[in-house]
Amino acid sequence: MHAGQGALCITEESISIEVSELSPLVSPIFENNLRRNPGEPEFHQAMREVFESVSLAVEKHPKYADNSILERICEPERQIIFRVPWVDDHGRTQINRGFRVQFNSALGPYKGGLRFHPSVMLGTIKFLGFEQIFKNSLTGMPIGGGKGGSDFDPKGKSDAEVMRFCQSFMTELAGHIGEYTDVPAGDIGVGQREIGYLFGQYKRITNRYESGVLTGKGLGWGGSLVRTEATGYGTVFFVDEMLRSTQRDFAGKRVIVSGSGNVALFAMEKITQLGGTVVACSDSTGVVYDSDGLDIELLTHVKNVERGRLSDYAAVRGSQSEYRAGARVWDVAADTRIDVALPCATQNELNADDARTLIRSGVIAVGEGANMPCTPDATREFQQADVLFAPGKAANAGGVATSALEMQQNASRDSWSFEYTEERLAKIMRSIHDRCAETADEYGRPGDYVLGANITGFTRVADAMIALGVI
Template sequence: MTNILDVVKSKDPDQKEFHQAVTEVLETVQPVLDRNPEFRQAAILERIVEPERLIMFRVPWMDDQGQVQVNRGFRIEMNSAIGPYKGGLRFHPSVTLSILKFLAFEQVFKNALTTLPMGGGKGGSDFDPKGKSDNEVMRFCQSFMLELFRHIGPNTDIPAGDIGIGAREIGFLFGMYKKLRNEFTGVLTGKALAWGGSLIRPEATGYGCVYFAAEMLSTKYDNFEGKSCLVSGSGNVAQYTVEKINELGGKVVTLSDSTGYIFDEEGIDKDKLDFVMRLKNIRRGRIKEYIEKYSGAVYTEVDTSLDHNPLWDHKADCAFPSATQNEINEKDANNLVNNGVKLVAEGANMPSTPEAIDIFVENKLLYAPGKAANAGGVAVSGLEMAQNSMRISWPKEEVDNRLKIIMKSIHQSCVDASEEYGAPGNYMVGANIAGFVKVVNAMLDQGLV
């Protein structure tokens, strides 16, 4: 295993996020390799860390002042052993090849855990939609799709939204794909309900994360009633995490964006959440505006000189990191433990550093890694694909019920795998092994391809 990691690091020495994701998985699947020597003989590790296809392209577009701008576009088609590539597109200035490779690698195992027939991929651009007009976003999306359409399709690669890509961007991307291919197919998920979208899709990642956390609590004969929760982020995942926690009797006291975070000791109830949704989804405002309406709340601006995030330094029972990768470091993890947090469920992808995860595990927290806890989004994307294929639309209750069943199944898969391989209660080990075994067995069945 050490040799594989050395090779990965020597090939791409600057891709630290990808190295982090690969290291976590390879370290936890060591017992599987020891039990199945045929995996090494087939060079499974060497194959699984390499994308099947990596596409990088330029995206020229014109801003409202008539100036031509150029961004980079990417699509990482990581693994298609159990189905067509499936994974989001991210538009954000921080997008690099390393970040997209780590996301695609995680997506492979996350999708496997859902039990739906989906491989793993990821893509995006370093384009920043913030502050851009609708026309600028449309021109960028159309230019982006002018290249991407060659590589995707309903049976090949089905992108979705991620950070920076909401209903507006999906609409522009789908419209250009439809025009270029002269066909109306379910090639993108996260579509509007009027033209092929699925009910519960916007809510799915947040709802699914809370459903998974509820399953973890149930193993301790506990539930969300009266629980105080810390949530980071203020996008779709965070919003619907708050909504579901409220519904189950918990209380959320924090939300954040890239400028800072708010702490509302009274809790972010339905009315306050409705305000946040209007603020972020319609007005595209900043979370600081929350305290202008609700004077009881406190706003703390981001301070880059700090070696920790003060959002995680409040007394609470549960934490839901739902913003971005590596937002919880070692000091944050210690603060969470010292402030009484007993459960951490990752709504974002890889939001905890390896040092933070070690602290969670050492202190026996109920810790749900993103590839398990936030799989609800891609699960309902898979359900959207099924509805598109059948040209039908399921009612909200049916989609939500299927989501609950999938998250319950993922939880059980993690529990079973962790117990089988000698790490009972370790959801990270369980998630990595359960996803890895399913993908690897499919790869072996299909030969050397």
């Protein structure tokens, strides 16, 4: 499986579960959740990471154990599964399955993207929704956590087929969402085209121009500047803060990035603006490597305008670029010095062997631009080597943070400038970094951003849940 393919990449090593290693305060709860949610390895992995960290908070603050917070926070408030029938261009009826997991609304309306990809199953959506609870909490914005999607694949479909699918999907979903209830957005396979068709059908069904019901909209009809760039920019802002905390920055650093979609492209753009050099990135067919740095402007044109592949970029770039068909981007680190690595493609794409390769190459910082792209063993390798490590729920929170800013603009019938919105995003990411670092210090684990992110995100949600009573 190549980084950037956007599909599952789960190995036995990446999801190994040892309940006995957890604190006695949380291990029975975790074990019960494994039993209640069989066959969902990604969800198990996401829970395991959170449980490892928050056991310290439960030990320090018994109120989190007394109120069964962990049991409740692992159980979605609502899981919606529905049939999506649609007619293709040949007049044949096709059937897909749709999902929306409304996980936790203690802080505000459910907020999280829709993923359209053949790999989507209930366990995928539950893992993403669970992560979204804590990611959204970290932003400091009043938004809960949820996620949705379908096993529909928009690749190779005509615009008319995508429209018919989106209209059928929204016909079923419309009764479960709203600007004060649940606000979906885009994710893998769901871009501005899909959001437009979904919003149009919602408007048709409800007879309301409720612009706050979806985010990721076009600029001409309620969208926000910086939303397209936000996840990539935000990841770089967070990693830059980590570097600055150790009196370093991106200037002169050699960087590799997995993926070449929006998150990866805009991460690379911001790295270049900050003085770094991106030497390699990937897609589902291979890796492109430029020892003196990728031409990010050309790469963005090839990917976003021409809808081309990295092989097309390499063909235009000529002898300055090396295209490695079928290769993995982390293998580049075996041949050259790498200072920073950003996995921005999909879950569990970077394993322990990859981590060791990066460590040998001299990597000093890793930032997760995707959701859970590093296996647990890879994360441990980085931490044991004292590599600065930014977990996805903190590092890639910029996307949902800017979605919340889009909601603010919709509510006030306002539209902000690019500069002002980017400034707001940068401030939010600095705040997330600082809160994670302060929490890690408080719990005697300075520099442990995984622990800091998990406990910071958890305690804000848990305190709200306690305040709202047993619901």
